[in-house]
Amino acid sequence: MKTRLIDPTAMAVKDLHQYILGAVAPRPIAFASTVDSQGIPNLAPYSFFNAFSSNPPVLVFSSNRKVKDNQTKDTLLNIRETGEVVINAVNFAMMRQMALASIEYPAEINEFDKAGFTPLASDLVKPFRVAESPSQMECKVKDIITLGDQGGAGHLIICDVVRIHIHEAVIDDRDRIDPHKMDLVGRMGRAYYVRASGEAIHTVFQPVTDIAIGFDQLPESILKSPVLTGNQLAEIAALTALPSANALELLLSEPDIADFLDQEDGYHALHQMAANAIIAGSVDRAAGLLLLADRMHHQ
């Protein structure tokens, strides 16, 4: 496949930034609430963000120097002064308002007011929580790591989570967060966002203790299937064993399948049938059909 080669040292930072944003996406958004030493609130979104430890619970986000003038941002300044931040999640209902809070208002302007969010007092830190946000994490800043001194350089803000508030409405009857109810948004490149609910959510069960056979154990004819996609091949490779000879005999006792073996397009038809079986959730059956096709391949 033709690839575009990028030397990060030989490209304008604004362009490099967009390649990074497009390739490392979607990113969760930390809606960071801070206060300055006078207690004036500040609210801004940060998508160079993730969780990095559960025990202790640690979140990290990065506040970058502005590319245009190399200035640092109010969030970083406030955190340097107070050592505290509340990281609020951003869901679809808040998306457009959140974008307003990214405007470079002067430090003394309260983005809660500008973007129309409701401040809620925190329990253990001074910055306010965003009432509309489905999860609000009160944090004490453990460390700040400076990554450079030029425009675009990040400051990793490493946050110990000291208290978590989650809207009851997004918790299911097994005490887990329901992603459809959380309805989070992720940031991509340029003006693109993604909504993580509904059809955007896919379920992949992959028990890590079941030792799967893997792609390298699949017969060549299956790997080169004219029908199966990479995701469908992965379903076969995720089996712990290919079907036994007995299982294949059982399949052959189904008249339709036995007929395929004598037909000219039977090979393709078996692969198509296997793809349908995978879609229907019958992966073992699909593997059996593919092995029968493999026999035809070798005849």
Ligand SMILES: Cc1cc2nc3c(=O)[nH]c(=O)nc-3n(C[C@H](O)[C@H](O)[C@H](O)COP(=O)(O)O)c2cc1C
């Ligand atoms: C969705 C979104 C994500 C953003 N992510 C970052 C980021 O990770 N790092 C950063 O420095 N700026 C990021 N920005 C830009 C800041 O929000 C923007 O510079 C803001 O004015 C900073 O506010 P502050 O000076 O009050 O901290 C992001 C903007 C948006 C809309």
